[in-house]
Amino acid sequence: MERPRAIVCISAHWTTRVPAVISTPWPELIYDFGGFPDELYRMTYPAPGDPILAERITLLLENQGIDAGLDKTRGFDHGVWVPLKLMYPEADIPVVELAVQPHLGPAHHAAIGAALSHLREEGVLILASGSATHNLRDFFGRAVGSPPLEYAREFDDWLSEAVAANDRESLLGYMKKGPHAPNNHPTPEHFLPLFVAMGAGDNGRVLHRAFTYGVISMAAFAWE
Template structure:
């Protein structure tokens, strides 16, 4: 395996129809895949897999989970038959357990849409091995940051640590629809997040519910923020969050993406 140390990355995956729509976030993910075409594997921390304890899906070839409803029929016909990497999945489980965090293995679960939709855009040939790490039901930022720290050494193994959630994800608060305008509170949260990440102020970001403007609107439920926290934790010490994409989708869905780099 390559010993090139990679950045960690967080992307916003928006709605499942991202795969079909001609928007800038879709084109960004295509280009991001080209940039990282050399990686040995991808570990995706998706907002759409929640468990009691951290869990790795250790599968040789993944099924595609169409875990959404009300979208165009063609989306349900798309498959992403990616291979897993059993050795790396096992290594990741051991890294987590060796850090004092319990970790379980799942030998059946496929890829949810928070993983396979961005990966379909990034690596359309499904030629990069992939596996997932779950987020936890307690939605504790400190625990998710520690989880990221536990797996950070995967960067030296040529593994791209990819958090997939939403920079601003107001599902349950704001009506989301094509053509909707972006509200000021969403702009304010997004600006705050970018500013704090850019200076590496990770302790403040971890405590976003205390320091951010309108966190209860930007993330009524914090599932889409935990992958960002984990990606931060996995980054090299002293890193900052460099914004690599910025756009809005369906009004208030913030599609910000960040690389955590020195």
């Protein structure tokens, strides 16, 4: 993948009533987790923001009838800086974070992606940060290498097949069509970023498949 000139990251860890975009020039990090080793809280990712791009995003959304606003104080949550620290460790690419709206559903988020699709032609990477399965009630007490639970594996198989087949109708209706969907996503926020990426591209493909702790799918997808 070519190096992007900027990154728009849709994070499951920021939820708002209407779409919101971080417009801070130098966002701080938010360590929005607990109970981990001290080293994790000392990690940094000093990537710059992009206030001009943030304003453009709100205009692109509003042009499609989607209300949007700017947040000039928020920093990057771990849904942004954890993957980017691995992808672009130099932290020298401008990053703008976009929130999800759990109460508005998949079609709303696909429409956000469609509104932002033109940014891809300008070298902007649209990065969706969430999780293909996310039932933390079954996470605790399991070893990192535990085999996947049957309900999680079945949903992960269905999701990968639907993405590869570009079956958008099934994906948008995942809560009814995806096997064990309510069990895999008791709350929707970790699945919704996927629809922004889907809406911003055309044909989907599977980049990676794996499980950790037997319940969290590490699947990754791309739309081209």
